Amino acid sequence: EAQVTQNPRYLITVTGKKLTVTCSQNMNHEYMSWYRQDPGLGLRQIYYSMNVEVTDKGDVPEGYKVSRKEKRNFPLILESPSPNQTSLYFCASSPLGGGDNSPLHFGNGTRLTVT
Amino acid sequence: GDSVTQMEGPVTLSEEAFLTINCTYTATGYPSLFWYVQYPGEGLQLLLKATKADDKGSNKGFEATYRKETTSFHLEKGSVQVSDSAVYFCALTFPGGYQKVTFGTGTKLQVIP
Numbered sequence: 223e224a225q226v227t228q229n230p231r232y233l234i235t236v237t238g239k240k241l242t243v244t245c246s247q248n249m250n251h252e253y254m255s256w257y258r259q260d261p262g263l264g265l266r267q268i269y270y271s272m273n274v275e276v277t278d279k280g281d282v283p284e285g286y287k288v289s290r291k292e293k294r295n296f297p298l299i300l301e302s303p304s305p306n307q308t309s310l311y312f313c314a315s316s317p318l319g320g321g322d323n324s325p326l327h328f329g330n331g332t333r334l335t336v337t
Numbered sequence: 338g339d340s341v342t343q344m345e346g347p348v349t350l351s352e353e354a355f356l357t358i359n360c361t362y363t364a365t366g367y368p369s370l371f372w373y374v375q376y377p378g379e380g381l382q383l384l385l386k387a388t389k390a391d392d393k394g395s396n397k398g399f400e401a402t403y404r405k406e407t408t409s410f411h412l413e414k415g416s417v418q419v420s421d422s423a424v425y426f427c428a429l430t431f432p433g434g435y436q437k438v439t440f441g442t443g444t445k446l447q448v449i450p
Contacts, residue, residue, distance in 0.1 A: 226380070264426065264442035265381075280437075312380055325371070326438060328380025 224249045228313050228329035235303055236337055243298045243332045245313030251327070253316045254296040255280070256288065258309040259331075265312070271296055303336040310334075339364040341427050341441035349447045350417055358412040358444045360401075360427035368429040370394075370403055370410040375424040375443070384412075384425070388432065417448045 226247045235241055247254065255270035257280075267280030271290040285307055287299040296315075300307060310333050314326040344359040362368065369388040373381040385394035390405035399414045410427060427441040 259443075262442060265440040267437065314380070325383040325386070326373075326381070328382065330378065330380050 224327070226313055226315055226327050226329040228311075228332050230332060231330065232333050234335045234337065237304055238302050241300050241303060241334075243300075243311060243313075243334070245296045245298065245329060246294050247296075247313075247315040247327070248294065249315065249317075249327065250293065251315035251317050252293070253318055253324075254290065255314045255326070256286070256296070256298050257312045257314065258282065259312060260309050268298070268311075300334075303334075305336050308334060308336050339368070339429060339439045341429055341439055343425075343427050343441035343444050345442075345444070346424075347445040347447055349449065352419055352448055352450050353416045354448075356412070356414040356417045356421075356446065358425055358427075358446070360410045360412065360441060362408050362410065362427075362429050364408075364429055364431075364439075366431060367405075368431050370401070371428040371430070371438075372399070372401055372410070372412050373426040373428060373440075375426065377423070381426060417446070419448045419450055422446055422448045 229244045252273050256268040257265040266282045268286050269288040271277040312331050313329040316326050317324040340363045342361050371386045372384040374384045375381045385396040387394040387403035393402045401410050401412045424443045424445045426443045430436045430438045
């Protein structure tokens with residue numbers, strides 16, 4: 223089954239403790255992206271990657287890192303999480319970008335709480 | 338920059354009621370327009386799309402028409418079901434290779450029996 227898999231689904235951590243949220247897709251998509259979803263703000267893009275070893279900042283990259291060493295994986299790293307990073311995070315992929323012929327495929331989300 | 342504005346929710350309807358969720362956009366050029374749906378506990382999935390003016394996208398009984406003159410892409414359904422309860426996101430992008438997707442803030446729909 224074609225899917226984007228994120229882990230964990232739920233994560234509670236403390237300020238400053240490094241964490242990684244994993245994302246993997248089995249559709250051989252070139253493009254992958256991370257979003258955060260906050261009430262009243264919708265989805266905001268954190269980072270994206272157009273291929274292996276090619277990553278770029280989205281709208282809200284501060285406090286996050288990513289890497290793309292393999293085509294299928296795109297982990298999101300919070301080196302020193304802070305409470306304002308408490309949010310619902312989504313990973314997405316598509317063959318190209320999110321354009322009209324290649325809609326985004328989303329994972330089921332990771333709900334992160336930083337205390 | 339490009340932006341998408343959706344009506345605020347939540348929207349609460351009785352089963353079999355008519356649904357309209359308003360969406361307007363601001364963009365330079367001629368974007369493609371989308372509606373994504375997010376069911377509880379899941380990620381977003383594409384519901385329908387329209388790539389040029391006057392196009393109508395449709396899926397699962399939902400429809401939306403790309404209105405260039407009013408820069409709108411309102412989502413409609415003639416008779417909603419409880420299973421339609423979800424958050425609906427309007428979005429835009431531009432054709433041709435990688436292009437950023439700009440999302441609206443989402444509208445929560447609750448359908449009661």
